[in-house]
Amino acid sequence: MPAKIQPRTLKGFRDYPPAKMIPREWIIETARRVYRSYGFSPIDTPALEYLEILTGKGSAETDKQLYRFEDHGGRQVGMRFDLTVPLARFVAQHIQELGTPFKRYQIANVWRGENTQRGRYREFMQCDFDTIGTTSLSADIEMVLVINDLLSTLEVGEFTIHINHRGVLNGLLEKLDLADKATDVLRTLDKLTKIGEEKVRRELTETVGATDAQAEQLLDLSSLEGSNEKMLDEAEKLIAGNEVGELGIAGLRELIASVSATLPPQATDRIRFEPSICRGLDYYTGIVLETTLNDLPEIGSVASGGRYDNLANLYTNQKLPGVGASLGLDRLLAALEELGRLEQVQTTAEVFIPFFAAERRNDYLQLAAQLRAAGIGVEFFPDAKKLGKQLQYANRRGFRIALILGGDEFAAGECQVKDLATGDSQTVSLAEDAKAVIAEIRRVLGN
């Protein structure tokens, strides 16, 4: 016998057994359903792209992390590291046939050869949605509504959608004559919640090269507090006289008003103007947002996005503005687990049928088929083992109901419907395509 190959996964990569994959599929399904309810349509793009497509847009950091190689035809190729670059390439290539506005979602894996010591994974899933080809505020509003619907459905508790407009920060930078240092300033301000005001002030003056007065004004804006209205009023004062900034404030006011008018009253508190948010990426130009869970703010944003002016400028002369966001699947799963809101289930079917009377296989199969025709998921155990062993299997996997049928039950035309949570059991008739069995199962499942 030859030596065995050690079964193992690469560092930074994960297997998903059913207990991990079932909640994952549930979140993905929820995202799909919500995206679709707004008319976003699915697209997909290849995992592999020409290297020049991927390195064109990426930062030095993503370039370094790229999985790249030469393919069988001698082409330089890479594995996609996000869904934004493939989207830009896709719309540059297809937008003529597709037309605008183009609303798409894409839920797919991306790969980055990251340093795994920071708890990062090298393969992870992104769930993006974007509206391309319009500058309408409606598209910005929808982005907020989609995130609200999604997180409400997922039952992660209360959450806060932190909203800013790049015009507000850019306006202040213009006013302070710091526009040429914008990238450094924004990168530093982005650390505010992480490293605190004093360290940010020091970095602004010592590293970025702002004066004390400039740093003071930037921090004044970033640390505003109070109601949305009060903060917007104060921000307006800080950027008074700068057009870009004033347009940003006006956009935020209109967005918040529309979202508040559309959401149910108890949900309007979820939207917060947060002037320190700028989303590191260079390409956002309008509204930007991040979303935190009120019970677990420390895990970071679970849904982030914003508006951009020009998605595909590397690949086409056509200017394509848009707005979009991405759901943080892994963070949401971690949050649901930490909040104890994930059921520990390893089965996709509700009902378990032990194989009891070995000569009755076809009768079991027929009963299972009747239940499936009524929309009930059924697993029929394959081997006629001891009943106790089979029920142990069912309990361990999290089935809700077992149907107990031995030769006697079949002869009497009856079946025991056993609630595996309570242990209660009802005997019902198998007649009329198992009508009574189906009714009793629905009663136990509560639907």
Next chain:
Amino acid sequence: MPAKIQPRTLKGFRDYPPAKMIPREWIIETARRVYRSYGFSPIDTPALEYLEILTGKGSAETDKQLYRFEDHGGRQVGMRFDLTVPLARFVAQHIQELGTPFKRYQIANVWRGENTQRGRYREFMQCDFDTIGTTSLSADIEMVLVINDLLSTLEVGEFTIHINHRGVLNGLLEKLDLADKATDVLRTLDKLTKIGEEKVRRELTETVGATDAQAEQLLDLSSLEGSNEKMLDEAEKLIAGNEVGELGIAGLRELIASVSATLPPQATDRIRFEPSICRGLDYYTGIVLETTLNDLPEIGSVASGGRYDNLANLYTNQKLPGVGASLGLDRLLAALEELGRLEQVQTTAEVFIPFFAAERRNDYLQLAAQLRAAGIGVEFFPDAKKLGKQLQYANRRGFRIALILGGDEFAAGECQVKDLATGDSQTVSLAEDAKAVIAEIRRVLGN
């Protein structure tokens, strides 16, 4: 302005715009729902594996097609070329915690650097399901039932599930003293439908080295005709005295009887004993099957699989028998397209709301939210363009219904529900959370 990078995909790779992706998601969703209704649970494994894992099991051909490279840590890695090898690695690694029977499905992309001239793609999706850790006939039966449920749901017209048992062919090979030439014989017989009886006979005698009499008997078995019962009787005569062959026939008889007892009467004709099927792969040891569409047999098998003795022998000493099959997603899509059974739709929402009265944005948004709360998908056009332009957009994308609301309608508290297929339009009240609008939409949609 720097030169643009040409937006293009690699040869053998495809973009999926909404018109292609929507039917794709529908098939994937159907597969998931059917797999789940039998208690199969989802798993996922990484796209990248250690190269030794992938090359261990593959044939010379798959080895050649493998996308392989050295990663950032100097590891030799490869992209998975199927889902069977990762499954074997996965169960070898995790089966102790998972326990048996282990029923899993996995729906994921695989990559092969194939010669694209044969119309093959280098990235394609596999939809596999397997039951591992049992030799029970129930698992074989379920494989057939799952395929039947799947194809019935997809409405691809009538189909035929061709079933064989490796014991039948192996038994005859043993009886004919050709067991040492089994691989070559099976590979040659597999070409029967493609190249015809005469060419197969010649290849058997001239290339494989069988005698005329041996070739005759092999062809006698492979070209049996008539009812399942008649063919099984005749096959039994051909392999009489060989135990492996007799067990194979008995297994087929029991499988066909059980499947026929479970399926609705009109579906039992779908199962056909087909003694020439052997499924090229070396690792099948029991039941094997292929599925063809009666209206389009030429596209080949749309669902194939079989039983194997020892899934993970390269990675563990634990013997893991199982049975499973794979859905041919791309072939099914091609078939549905050819049969004209794919709607040409580019939207995921049924209802379209043109943006008409520019000052009424929040009213439109509120109406859309009311419909979504009732489970109706709604797209609200972002820009207040001319109504005709907006309806053109809606028609082109395949929306079913448009809700026409201008300032007058809002003032009157009314809305026109327009059936975009017929052009008919009903005016209904917006009162009571748009109750009448929802009812009229449901009436037009026929649900």
